[in-house]
Amino acid sequence: MTDDNNNINTHTRAQPPAARITHRHIEVFRALMVAGGATNAADLLYSSQPTVSRELARLEFLLGYALFDRIQGRLRPTARALTLWDEVQRSWTGLERVVEHALTLSRPNAVQLSVLCLPALAHALLPGAVARLLHESPHARLSITPQEPPLLEEWMSAQRFDLGLSEHVTVPPGTRAERLLTLDEVAVLPAQHPLACKARIELADFAHESFVSLSSEDPYRGLIDAHFAAAGVVRSLRVETHSAAAVCAMVQQGLGLAIVNPVTALAAAGGQLVLRRLAFSIPFNVTLLRPLYRPSLPEVGPMLQALRAQAADITRQLQILT
Numbered sequence: 651m652t653d654d655n656n657n658i659n660t661h662t663r664a665q666p667p668a669a670r671i672t673h674r675h676i677e678v679f680r681a682l683m684v685a686g687g688a689t690n691a692a693d694l695l696y697s698s699q700p701t702v703s704r705e706l707a708r709l710e711f712l713l714g715y716a717l718f719d720r721i722q723g724r725l726r727p728t729a730r731a732l733t734l735w736d737e738v739q740r741s742w743t744g745l746e747r748v749v750e751h752a753l754t755l756s757r758p759n760a761v762q763l764s765v766l767c768l769p770a771l772a773h774a775l776l777p778g779a780v781a782r783l784l785h786e787s788p789h790a791r792l793s794i795t796p797q798e799p800p801l802l803e804e805w806m807s808a809q810r811f812d813l814g815l816s817e818h819v820t821v822p823p824g825t826r827a828e829r830l831l832t833l834d835e836v837a838v839l840p841a842q843h844p845l846a847c848k849a850r851i852e853l854a855d856f857a858h859e860s861f862v863s864l865s866s867e868d869p870y871r872g873l874i875d876a877h878f879a880a881a882g883v884v885r886s887l888r889v890e891t892h893s894a895a896a897v898c899a900m901v902q903q904g905l906g907l908a909i910v911n912p913v914t915a916l917a918a919a920g921g922q923l924v925l926r927r928l929a930f931s932i933p934f935n936v937t938l939l940r941p942l943y944r945p946s947l948p949e950v951g952p953m954l955q956a957l958r959a960q961a962a963d964i965t966r967q968l969q970i971l972t
Contacts, residue, residue: 675709678702683735762791763949766805767815769796770894774917782956790949806939812950814939824942831936831961833912836925840904850929853881860906861885865892873932874909912968
């Protein structure tokens with residue numbers, strides 16, 4: 651029995667002091683610095699004064715130096731204690747932030763749903779869907795990030811967002827896809843333009859008309875130009891811009907005709923701008939992307955329902971207007 655005790659004592663002495671200093675020792679030291687004495691520190695720790703004094707003595711023994719001078723029954727911090735106190739305060743503040751954040755996550759609106767989408771959809775499709783979601787789930791919180799391809803698909807593959815809205819039919823690696831909308835591009839015209847009286851706009855109707863184009867890098871610009879080139883129709887291309895929303899704004903000012911996606915056109919219609927069906931088809935797709943390896947939030951389900959309902963509503967509105 652004596653040999654066993656000797657082995658235990660030898661093992662304990664072999665341990666470095668830092669390995670034997672516990673969080674409880676630091677907690678006692680902090681309470682003493684805050685309270686100014688062992689009795690008040692014991693109250694803070696829901697402990698007893700002898701226990702606090704014993705833990706302090708143990709900490710000082712492990713450190714090899716005194717943290718407090720004992721003067722007439724009172725504890726006065728040493729210079730080393732004051733230096734240690736600075737570090738403890740910084741660490742404790744960080745711990746308090748961690749605890750606060752952990753508690754915050756228990757609240758109904760603690761988690762934020764992150765949605766990545768085409769800029770055009772942030773302007774036209776998402777506002778209605780978000781309104782539906784917040785009507786049903788008033789405490790939901792969302793972050794909406796507009797982004798163009800190919801970064802949109804790359805970021806979804808990297809599992810950085812809870813939901814994504816793309817115009818591509820192909821499914822990026824690491825995601826699963828759902829077709830949300832398939833509609834045709836539409837013509838947008840100034841309300842007073844002579845072609846506004848037509849129900850459908852032919853390719854030939856655009857001949858020599860001022861035309862507001864998407865930028866040359868836009869994939870739909872290439873599809874639109876290919877249709878006119880194949881039909882031998884020449885337009886007056888005087889203005890181009892980077893987004894469908896900007897194209898519609900230009901048309902509202904009477905700067906020309908344009909062809910844009912139906913979601914943006916519907917959002918901009920009214921007043922000085924009207925939209926009309928095309929006699930030819932340029933499909934516009936909206937694909938809903940979900941990450942395969944990112945933990946799914948409870949808010950994802952209600953957001954999916956809101957997006958599907960908004961997509962159905964857009965389809966109905968376009969059928970009525972065109």
